[in-house]
Amino acid sequence: MAEKLAAVKGMNDILPPDSARWEWLEEKVRSLMGRYAYRNIRTPILEHTQLFVRGIGEVTDIVEKEMYSFADRSDKYGDNDQLTLRPENTASLVRAVNEHNMLYEGGKRLYYMGPMFRRERPQRGRYRQFHQIGAEALGFAGAETDAELILLAVALWKEIGLTDWRLEINSLGQPEERARHRAELIAHLENHADLLDEEAQRRLHSNPLRILDTKNPAMKAVVESAPRLIDFLGSQSLAHFEALKAILDANSVPWSVNHRLVRGLDYYNLTVFEFVTDRLGAQGTICAGGRYDYLVEQIGGKPAPAVGWALGVERVLELIKEQGTVVPMPVPDAYAVIPDAAALPLVMKTLQALREAGVSVQMHAAATSAGMGSMKSQFKKADSSGARFALIFGQAELDAGQVAVKPLRDGKADAAQAQLLQPLDDISSWAQVLRSGS
Template sequence: MSEKKEKISAIKGMNDILPADAPLWELFENTAESVLKSYGYQKIVTPIVEETGLFARAIGAVTDIVEKEMYSFTDAMNGDLLTLRPEGTAGVVRAVVEHNMAYDGPKRLWYKGPMFRHERPQRGRYRQFFQFGAEAIGFSGPDIDAELIMLCRRLWDDIGLDEIRLELNSIGNADERQRHRADLIAYFEANIDVLDAEAKRRLHANPLRILDTKNPAMQDLVNAAPQLLSYLGEESLAHFEGLKKILDAANVQYTVNPRLVRGLDYYNRTVFEWVTDALGAQGTVCAGGRYDPLIETFGGKPTPGIGFAMGIERLIELMKAQGEPAAPGQCDVYMVHQGDEARMKAFILAERIRDAGLDVVLHCATPAGAGSFKSQMKKADASGAAFAVIIGEDEVAKDEVAVKSLRAAQGENAQQATVAFGAAVDYLVDQIVGGGGEHDCGPDCDDHHHVHRP
């Protein structure tokens, strides 16, 4: 008797996406891709692993991400310092600079994929998490800022989310932040007894981040701190007012939050967050802003940029909280069969139906056996298929199939029809697509059954 092996579990904070949740993920991803395409954004894919220095330069050496949260390691082959990407913007900008993508004009780009941060797992906040993001490179005006915000609003509408609100701020340019920083440090030094240990650690390294504290004992102090908006010069103010003017004209609701600063060093001017109260402490579902200095920092020519990133897990949680839509079925047709000859004919017909553009699940044997007609029909119904195609000994003898509707109400149309084997594909296409079996794809297409779903 073999020794029982100990189970291996997933790493803490790195989760499986199971088939039951996959339809909701597909709904979100397909909708997001469609919205981005409608605004002219093109997909870019960058490596999961980058040089550690990329993130230290882009995000900032004294940020929490770089100091405490990155998964970094030394390449055993050549000694390079490498990091699993903690966010998407740095890699996209690195690719833009490396491949001279902006030399022939501005670019609208989008990406999706896993990111990694070693932090305490919470609801909607994991160590491996998935982001959807967009970057607009080479645009300097507030109109592109507004476009990205309005793109997000369209996505929320399309996936049915209405418990999300927009918060805006401008953090100005480097010289404006420097003046504000000096006054902010002086203000906090004068109230040093109120600061907690984390705020004291950040005081001289990154005092802006103190404004984002969640410590209740510090809220009055933070609320009374000098506001960066008061330090903005004429150009920064004009940019911010221009953004608000476009959003007002487009009827986009927002709140100006002077404490919104974001945690990455590369931001300037516009910063924004889409937040919700429906997910507890993890209220930010999408965040972004302008990063005009970043491309030059990476060795490129001075080029403005702005982008956002949204956490897919948090948005999936929010979609569930607001009423998870019914999961779509696995297939259009489920093939039920009994006997060796029937099984062979089922294989042949399943391929023909797939050639016509429909999705088919063919019943296959398990260690318990092939299964009775009754047990197969239970699986057919559970699959979400619109129709079951049944082939048994009688159907083989008569060169026919039985087609049973799995979704029609009692008494609605015929519950089951007998169809000649050679006519089954056309019959199913007609039933499922409603006469959409014939089509015209042009002179090079010879598939006369291919389905074009409405």
């Protein structure tokens, strides 16, 4: 026997019935995005490494430690290059927008769904292949677009029944405001250098804002006494932040300002926000977003404002499970019980007609060459399938041009719900009964 192979560590199979939860969430997202006039975009999983170096930042943990990058081994086509499995999708989306001149005729609202890849320690709700859903609005500079994206996320939580979350917001201001704050922050941290951990020491001059986001309790006092970025913001930045708050308040969305909520890269500005839960341990952020007005130009396009968010699908589904939210599992409308394999040509013709009429039908199929199996075993499988009805293709029924329809669920013992005979030559007259269940 050949060696049994397993999936790569941190890259998981998604099997039924769990896959139904993914489909359910994806359908909710597609429907909601349509109502907000966001359109789907799909970018390659594989991109040039340089895209993420420029788009995420050379001094970030993602680029330094976590990306799956490799040299294209073949120069047959003249594209000897460093390639990377995408660790996030914003850079890819902006690259696509630039490459195809999508902002030529005005702003665009876009959304995506798909797998991302980071080499990090797998843990609850966080894997090496993980999945994100994101919404991005490019070409719009106002605080109302920031608010719209937050309201879109809130609407999604309502749609899927997610209740245990809180919204944290902050403003990063503009680059010149952050530069003044950065100088003061470095000076403050240098005055407490003996209290900084190794990671903070490494980031002190390359990315000091990220130090404010530390999870190290030993640095709590240093971080809390650090100068606050909001105190360095000018009137326009503050007005943008106040406009965002006013729209959230008008829509009864609760929020709190988290002065430690930052982004370490220069292309982020103004609004940043996160939806956080306490149910998933240390990995509490389920959705993060913000404005990145300088990224489009940094990746090679003409300057254009942009704002967006991304959520972790695994974390959201884990939270749904934690809350006990019931996700409907797909079941067939009917299960075809077939006593004699000789009837299969006519049976399968009938089932095809039912499916064309919108009925979901699962057909009993032989597990071995010995035959279709006993009626008892077929009814047992019909019951376990979750189908509402059994379609019994007995020889006597077929000779009369009929099929017996037997209820399997609620009311199946009632006289009014007894087994009925339905005509094979007029499927449309009774297909609705199978679809509706009554």
